[in-house]
Amino acid sequence: MSKKVLAVLSEFGYWGEELIGPLEALEDGGYEVVIATPKGKRAPALTPSMDPTYIDPPLGKPVTSPEMAAKVTAVENSSRLDNPINISQLLPERPYPSSATFIRDFEEYNNSLDSSMDKILSEYAALLLVGGSGPIVDMVNNQRVHDLILGFYRADLPIAAECYGVACLAFARDYHIRKSILLGKHVTGHPIEYDYKDGTGFMGVDFNMGPPPYPLEFILRDAVGLEGQFHGNVGRQISAIVDYPFITGRSTADSCKTGELLIQALEKGLRRYGW
DSSP, X not given: OOOEEEEEOOTTOBOHHHHHHHHHHHHHXXXXXXXXXXXXXXXXXXXXXXXXXXXXXXXXXXXSOHHHHHHHHHHHTSSTTSSOEEHHHHSOXXXXXXXXXXXXXXXXXXXXXXXXXXXXXXXXXXEEEOOSSTXXXXXXXXXXXXXXXXXXXXXXXXXXXXXXXXXXXXXXXXXXXXXXXXXXXXXOOOOGGGOOSSOOBOTTSOOBXXXXXXXXXXXXXXXXXXXXXXOOXXXXXXXXXXXXXXXXXXXXXXXXXXHHHHHHHHHHOOOEEOO
């Protein structure tokens, strides 16, 4: 089995601990973590995720320890995230149906996608979608990211996602069937109690969105359907769920556990945890 994991980060800001937690678990387990971003630009850590004095408004307390802030800062000051894989060059873009040659273009797209995914799946053992507010902008509704997820899903390889990265799973759907791959599954993610009322921000732009553009809890509840279940686990310090092939982490504090569970899925065949 390959000992490499592909980690997708947003170019508009990832939450530091949501990279460091899985990264440390994977590297301690002997895995190489390869970084990818939607357009090949370096992913920046969200500034609050490097500040141990930052008070998370919904939780009313600091959510980044001094030790974790130092680790995130060290990664930001290193070349670790330089030269990420460019997903827009890794996978093809689906043609518009309005194209005069749509059928031929669609065939070419599918052939190119199959070829690209064969290479990716021969190289990587798992996929990791790192959270933070940034994924809202360039990962959640990104067709190439969806195709990447679907490739790992069809190959029955583990897919870990954290916080707003979990939203990518809700929208990853077969082009023809158009049902979420989370249908019937158990997942966790950002519950309403964790949502900001104001101040949702992104790196590289001077823009305060205010509250999140959507309540992730509602999206996930709808995606899993009547036979699945969303688990907010509000009132519990840790919320991480395994319903294979998905390993989902609620938010910042769940990052290390998400990495630990991903290792167990890879090494010990873990298929269910947390529900």
